[in-house]
Amino acid sequence: MSKLTWDDQGERFFEMGVDRGVLYVDSDPGVAWMGLISVTENVTGGEPRPYYLDGEKYLNLLTAEEFEATIETLSVPEEFGVCDGAVSIHNGLYATQQPRKSFGLCYRTRVGNDVAGSDYAYKLHLVYNALASPTQRSYASIGGSPEPTKLSWALSTKPPGITGFRPTAHLVIDSRSSDPGVLSDVEDLLYGTVSTDPSLPTPDELIAIFAP
Numbered sequence: 001m002s003k004l005t006w007d008d009q010g011e012r013f014f015e016m017g018v019d020r021g022v023l024y025v026d027s028d029p030g031v032a033w034m035g036l037i038s039v040t041e042n043v044t045g046g047e048p049r050p051y052y053l054d055g056e057k058y059l060n061l062l063t064a065e066e067f068e069a070t071i072e073t074l075s076v077p078e079e080f081g082v083c084d085g086a087v088s089i090h091n092g093l094y095a096t097q098q099p100r101k102s103f104g105l106c107y108r109t110r111v112g113n114d115v116a117g118s119d120y121a122y123k124l125h126l127v128y129n130a131l132a133s134p135t136q137r138s139y140a141s142i143g144g145s146p147e148p149t150k151l152s153w154a155l156s157t158k159p160p161g162i163t164g165f166r167p168t169a170h171l172v173i174d175s176r177s178s179d180p181g182v183l184s185d186v187e188d189l190l191y192g193t194v195s196t197d198p199s200l201p202t203p204d205e206l207i208a209i210f211a212p
Helices: 078-084 180-191 202-209
Strands: 013-025 032-033 035-046 048-055 058-060 066-072 086-089 094-096 103-113 115-133 151-157 168-172
Touching: 013 035, 013 078, 013 180, 066 115, 078 086, 078 115, 078 168, 115 180, 168 202, 180 202
Parallel strands: none
Antiparallel strands: 013 032, 013 103, 035 066, 048 058, 066 151, 086 094, 103 115, 115 151, 115 168
């Protein structure tokens, strides 16, 4: 038996920031996503659906949950064009409003505590089968205090299957509880090495890597 305590040194955790964005389109090598400002995660669904019998509630089920997100960025990789419905006709000439390709995404968020600050740990977020929706884009005259245009897209997803669990389009890897060797192997896959291209492993491939 032990008594609960609060505010122990090193146990006050917080999360912040986003960096190391990577875009994966089809089976092509992943590319760095520079200029990423924010990723706002959102889960839709999960609402209770009650069922009644003889005037009494006898069952309360939750609807299926779906992962959605909004990306805000200052720039996008050239490879994102086909995900935004822009297709090259000839060098320098593009057609917009074309069919949009789905893509994979990886980004990192920081985990901090009261001792190490924001460098204590991190989480890797893996998003599968994302589809970018058209969003409004505004261009304004350049004034005395010019600001770059921020770009944003709303993302919906189609969750892939995962053995032993419900399908999900969002996996999270926490460096605090991951084996360092396994984490290094996963990052080599996600970011590439001097001899291998960056790639997004499937959920089942990740399970196999993490399996003891």
